[in-house]
Amino acid sequence: MKLGDTLRFDIAGMPAEGRITSLRKVDWGSMRVNFFVIFPSDVLDDLPASYIAAFRAPDGREAGAAFDNALSRDFPNITNVDVTASIAQVQRVLDPVIRAVEFLFGFTLAAGLVVLFAAVTATREARAKEYAVMRAMGAGARLLGQVQRAELLGVGALAGLLASLAAVAVGWALARYAFEFSWNPSPWVPLAGGAAGALLALAAGWWGLREVLRRPVVETLRRAAE
Numbered sequence: 065m066k067l068g069d070t071l072r073f074d075i076a077g078m079p080a081e082g083r084i085t086s087l088r089k090v091d092w093g094s095m096r097v098n099f100f101v102i103f104p105s106d107v108l109d110d111l112p113a114s115y116i117a118a119f120r121a122p123d124g125r126e127a128g129a130a131f132d133n134a135l136s137r138d139f140p141n142i143t144n145v146d147v148t149a150s151i152a153q154v155q156r157v158l159d160p161v162i163r164a165v166e167f168l169f170g171f172t173l174a175a176g177l178v179v180l181f182a183a184v185t186a187t188r189e190a191r192a193k194e195y196a197v198m199r200a201m202g203a204g205a206r207l208l209g210q211v212q213r214a215e216l217l218g219v220g221a222l223a224g225l226l227a228s229l230a231a232v233a234v235g236w237a238l239a240r241y242a243f244e245f246s247w248n249p250s251p252w253v254p255l256a257g258g259a260a261g262a263l264l265a266l267a268a269g270w271w272g273l274r275e276v277l278r279r280p281v282v283e284t285l286r287r288a289a290e
Contacts, residue, residue, distance in 0.1 A: 065084060065087075066084070067084055067085065067086070067087065068083065068084060069083070069084045070082070070083050070084075071083075071084065071101075073101075075111050075112065076111070076112050078110070078111050078112075080103065080107060080108065080111060082103055082104075082107065091244070121146075121148075128146075128148070132144055132146065173264075177264060177268055180264075180265060180268045180269075181268045181271065184268060184269050191212075212269070213266060213270075215269075216262075216265045216266045216268075216269035216270070217262045217265065217266055218262075219265055220261040220262040220263070220264060220265025220266060221258045221259070221261055221262040221265075222258075222261075223261045223265065224257040224258040224259070224260050224261020224262060224264075225254055225257060225258040225261065227257055227261065228253050228254040228256070228257025228258065229254055229257075231253070231257070232249060232253055232254065235247070236249070
């Protein structure tokens with residue numbers, strides 16, 4: 065079929081004819097209805113019609129069954145199709161995918177913490193020298209501790225914020241182009257990502273640098289001289 069062709073339908077013994085003026089792409093892998101033929105309304109005024117609609121039944125098997133029975137009893141000409149089983153089957157297929165994504169997220173998070181801890185450990189001696197010089201110039205351990213925490217919190221918050229924004233962008237791209245779902249962004253995702261990144265960076269940094277501020281200044285400077 066192509067634009068300009070004529071289609072004729074037999075609807076309950078009554079013919080209806082129309083010319084194809086436009087076509088649409090059909091994705092048979094979607095859960096949407098894919099068999100629409102759109103006519104001008106005045107062509108179908110004298111033809112019998114059936115209507116299709118979707119609704120959500122009450123939660124719970126007993127409540128849903130009671131609602132369906134009451135609907136069929138009060139409106140006998142309605143054909144009620146329960147898609148709960150189909151949705152449950154789709155959910156069973158998606159559950160392993162969700163668990164795999166969650167595992168990948170946990171693995172990535174653990175790998176990031178290991179890399180962060182390794183980076184902090186690699187710069188521990190350099191930080192110890194800097195702190196020793198600052199303490200020799202009169203800076204207190206409390207002030208240096210505040211500087212260290214501020215640095216770790218800032219770096220972690222920035223990393224968490226950038227990672228959250230990247231995740232939001234990937235989620236939008238998948239929803240828009242892969243699954244063709246409506247995408248509802250949450251403003252709490254970047255905030256939660258920044259807060260989580262700050263806390264994790266602070267924890268990893270504290271574990272890797274917990275003894276730097278406790279080391280005597282003379283010992284650190286002596287090591288630096290050697």
